[in-house]
Amino acid sequence: MPDTATLPAADPLAADASLPDNAVEIEHLEKTYRAAGKSAPLHALSDVSLTIPRGCVFGLLGPNGAGKSTMINIMAGLVTKTGGTVRIWGNDIDKATRQARASIGVVPQELNIDPFFTPYEMLELQAGLYGVPPRERRTREILGILGLADKAEAYTRTLSGGMRRRLMVAKAMVHNPPVLVLDEPTAGVDIELRQQLWGRVRELNRLGTTILLTTHYLEEAEELCDTIAIINRGKVIACDPTETLVRRLDNKELQLVVARPLAEVPAPLAAFEPELAAPDRLVFRYRTSASPVGRILAAAQEAGLEIVDLRTVETDLEDIFLQLTRGAHDDEH
Numbered sequence: 001m002p003d004t005a006t007l008p009a010a011d012p013l014a015a016d017a018s019l020p021d022n023a024v025e026i027e028h029l030e031k032t033y034r035a036a037g038k039s040a041p042l043h044a045l046s047d048v049s050l051t052i053p054r055g056c057v058f059g060l061l062g063p064n065g066a067g068k069s070t071m072i073n074i075m076a077g078l079v080t081k082t083g084g085t086v087r088i089w090g091n092d093i094d095k096a097t098r099q100a101r102a103s104i105g106v107v108p109q110e111l112n113i114d115p116f117f118t119p120y121e122m123l124e125l126q127a128g129l130y131g132v133p134p135r136e137r138r139t140r141e142i143l144g145i146l147g148l149a150d151k152a153e154a155y156t157r158t159l160s161g162g163m164r165r166r167l168m169v170a171k172a173m174v175h176n177p178p179v180l181v182l183d184e185p186t187a188g189v190d191i192e193l194r195q196q197l198w199g200r201v202r203e204l205n206r207l208g209t210t211i212l213l214t215t216h217y218l219e220e221a222e223e224l225c226d227t228i229a230i231i232n233r234g235k236v237i238a239c240d241p242t243e244t245l246v247r248r249l250d251n252k253e254l255q256l257v258v259a260r261p262l263a264e265v266p267a268p269l270a271a272f273e274p275e276l277a278a279p280d281r282l283v284f285r286y287r288t289s290a291s292p293v294g295r296i297l298a299a300a301q302e303a304g305l306e307i308v309d310l311r312t313v314e315t316d317l318e319d320i321f322l323q324l325t326r327g328a329h330d331d332e333h
């Protein structure tokens with residue numbers, strides 16, 4: 001268990017030169033699972049390099065079997081890598097193993113809760129396992145942040161599914177790690193509970209914890225994360241600030257067919273930056289959330305255009321995600 005004397009400072013947003021700029025640095029990470037029986041060796045991660053800046057909420061997105069859990073488990077010291085380097089809070093997992101482990105808290109996918117303990121007892125026990133001395137424990141504070149203060153003495157078996165999930169997050173926070181990893185936190189959780197959990201995660205981030213979240217859901221990553229990396233078949237196929245990535249992905253189209261041919265885009269419509277795809281056809285691309293259609297039509301009227309046909313084309317985020325991942329497969333073949 002980590003030595004508490006090496007526990008990192010808890011406020012990663014503070015302007016302190018002793019804090020690392022990056023919470024996690026992964027360079028050329030490789031993982032090959034050895035052949036078992038007749039099966040061939042499996043390359044779960046190939047040359048993965050990622051930087052997670054201090055203080056951000058970073059999303060790792062990918063389909064089943066992409067390599068997300070393998071990556072997290074390597075970071076947490078549960079799986080041995082085949083090659084490359086990983087630094088957590090500036091600590092190389094090979095050279096400063098204890099400090100690296102003390103710097104990270106992992107919330108696993110499965111709910112792993114002993115029904116006979118109260119949340120308070122469970123966190124105290126976990127803090128003891130991490131060697132956190134009683135005077136340094138923040139059990140009540142952590143329960144408060146996760147909205148469980150009034151459940152501190154309840155039997156865990158009486159907690160709702162959403163509360164249990166929040167308790168798992170609390171459990172991962174007992175040693176005050178500056179980096180918190182959530183592995184598929186909302187798989188199988190309904191929308192309302194998802195929103196509650198997201199709120200708590202945002203609060204932890206606001207208080208200074210760097211968050212790494214794995215998810216299948218673009219919507220979840222889009223809502224929570226500053227930066228999103230997409231991983232497929234062990235390779236990073238995209239890594240961009242969320243806004244950039246979503247702009248790349250979220251390309252709804254409105255096509256206007258007009259009665260008289262146009263030589264150029266009429267001035268009232270210029271602000272929407274349409275493409276004059278043909279003399280009688282204007283194509284507008286925009287974010288679904290921006291919902292500019294009403295304004296475009298008003299501007300078209302102002303420009304005196306006679307619209308003879310109107311069509312919208314929607315590309316679902318999931319479709320584009322599939323396109324991106326399919327592209328990665330094509331590269332391989």
Ligand SMILES: Nc1ncnc2c1ncn2[C@@H]1O[C@H](COP(=O)(O)OP(=O)(O)OP(=O)(O)O)[C@@H](O)[C@H]1O
Binds near residue numbers: 034044066067068070
């Ligand atoms: N212990 C293991 N031995 C052999 N192969 C493994 C082992 N663990 C994972 N794999 C394989 O490595 C690949 C990556 O798996 P991993 O669990 O990291 O993916 P994932 O992106 O986390 O998927 P999921 O979302 O389903 O958890 C998969 O093909 C998986 O079958």
